[in-house]
Amino acid sequence: MPLRQVYAAVARLISRDYWLTKLRSHRTRWVESLMIAAMDVCKQHHPYASRQAIRAVKSQRLANLRYLQAMEIEDTDSGERFGLIDKVMASIANPEIRRMELMAQMAGIEKVALARKDIGLFVTLTCPSKYHPTKLRQRGKDNIAVLNHRWKDAALTPKDGQRYLVKVWSRIRAAFADNDIAVYGVRVVEPHHDATPHWHLLLFTDKAHRAKAVEIMRKKALAEDPDEKGAQQHRFECKHLNKGGAVGYIAKYIAKNIDGYALEGETDFETGKPLTETAAAVSAWAATWRIPQFHFYNLPSKGVYRECRRLRSLSIATMLGDMAEKVRKAADEGDFAAYIDAQGGPCTPRKEQTLRIAYKTADEPNAYDEAVQKIAGIYAQLHPDTPLMKTRLKKYRLVKKEPARQAVDFLKSAIGAPRSSGNNCRKAIVTPSLDVHYFMPDCASREFFLLREYGFSSYTPESENPLPG
Structure with a gap:
């Protein structure tokens, strides 16, 4: 170990x-x-x-x-x-x-x-x-x-x-x-x-x-x-x-x-x-x-399917090739049959599918000092010379919702104030x-x-x- x-x-x-x-x-x-x-x-x-x-x-x-x-x-x-x-x-x-x-x-x-x-x-x-x-x-x-x-x-x-x-x-x-x-x-x-x-x-x-x-x-x-x-x-x-x-x-x-x-x-x-x-x-x-209630067997990656759906109306043919664009377009249109065919068909091993998910190591480790792998994008594994297509360019963080600010009307009579603190x-x-x-x-x-x-x-x-x- x-x-x-x-x-x-x-x-x-x-x-x-x-x-x-x-x-x-x-x-x-x-x-x-x-x-x-x-x-x-x-x-x-x-x-x-x-x-x-x-x-x-x-x-x-x-x-x-x-x-x-x-x-x-x-x-x-x-x-x-x-x-x-x-x-x-x-x-x-x-x-x-x-x-x-x-x-x-x-x-x-x-x-x-x-x-x-x-x-x-x-x-x-x-x-x-x-x-x-x-x-x-x-x-x-x-x-x-x-x-x-x-x-x-x-x-x-x-x-x-x-x-x-x-x-x-x-x-x-x-x-x-x-x-x-x-x-x-x-x-x-x-x-x-x-x-x-x-x-x-x-x-x-x-x-x-x-x-x-x-x-x-x-x-x-x-x-x-x-x-x-x-x-x-x-x-x-x-x-x-x-x-x-x-x-x-x-x-x-x-x-x-x-x-x-x-x-x-x-x-x-x-x-x-x-x-x-x-x-x-x-x-x-x-x-x-x-x-887990549902599981697909011997079918292309659903992770790639969802990452491709992030690239709405954005062609990737120039970067990753025409076949990769067919995968992205099928996912974008929700055509799962076309997506399966573009990925190589059912029962195609992962290492032979058109697109795969690319991972990267997060900047900060988790609470137990372990490196965390995060999704970076997709890549055409059958064409190693093509670049990585990033699908998660923006970074977000969780914050508490700010309370809604209410405008104060100084001309309103005090009689309009609530009668209780509730x-x-x-x-x-x-x-x-x-x-x-x-x-x-x-x-x-x-x-x-x-x-x-x-x-x-x-x-x-x-x-x-x-x-x-």
Whole structure:
């Protein structure tokens, strides 16, 4: 280990902030694990996440919202300031924009697959029985959740289930590489009613390798505990999409895991509840267990896609070449299919793609004296003689929002002064159950806010929908 890494490790061990973050995260997952063990998280009680987890996530996001509303970003050169909340809501941190971007990219992937005449596969991977805290039993006309004795001895968490699925997928990818099978697509992670994760994968491959790809995935998915009851029927499922419509299969899962958009009238298969209501619980589940919900496989870099979108209507053909300009133009127009083709197509290794992201070392190290890598721009790696195209020329810093200055009218009578010291210009809202005091946001009251890299929260007036105590 280099000496600098030793210093950084020791700095973390003696850092109060580092341990506070780690312990808070551990406490949150530990409490949620107890809720799962007590069967509070299941179909008949609170599917996907406990009420406490949903409250904790919402409380954190409301606190983050207050911070965003109180801060601005300032251009260090010109001194121009912008509202931080406005910039956040205009980015993919906004769940609505995030959902639209994902759907546009899925449409682009399907367009590429149709042009290549590739076959679509909709695959579902599920964990073995020992990862599921509950199992369903028929009671009259309904299925109810009961404690799973296979899980009781191991007490595996949703995070353990996610690690298992990641390991299975790594073995599948290795088998694909050994058999020269080109597969590309997208993965969506969502929970069962008892918080155990499972994967939905929309994959594309050529017709000649379809049967072999399915065989490999089934074999790897059933490698562990293959003889347990229900393993052959539920651990691996595959639907063949022979006539398009691939985006329609994945659209519902994308909306369910973000904001429940356009799911009015749709019910959840496992719980029977409206999908518009379960979206908040699914988002809280992902935030609690730190599980990424969406991932693209064997497709060009989305980082380059977003950096190219910063270069609005700015041609880079002179600096980086005509092919690089095709990549930038496709990203600028939001044409993900053209972007994939200009980058070399699906399943193209990163070292062979047209454009890559360039990084630089930040001027100042982080709190643990480590060098920080920041995005500097993009470069055409296939043409080493071309220069670096910078995409982040301006420097910004976070500053507190200055209070609005009110003009003083010296001709106005003193009788117009307020009769109390309280400020009545904005309505303060106090949520006793969350112990959070915040102000009504300036944007629409039904707006969604994504304040970190996952999930969302929504604001509803307390008079309309009071939270339980």
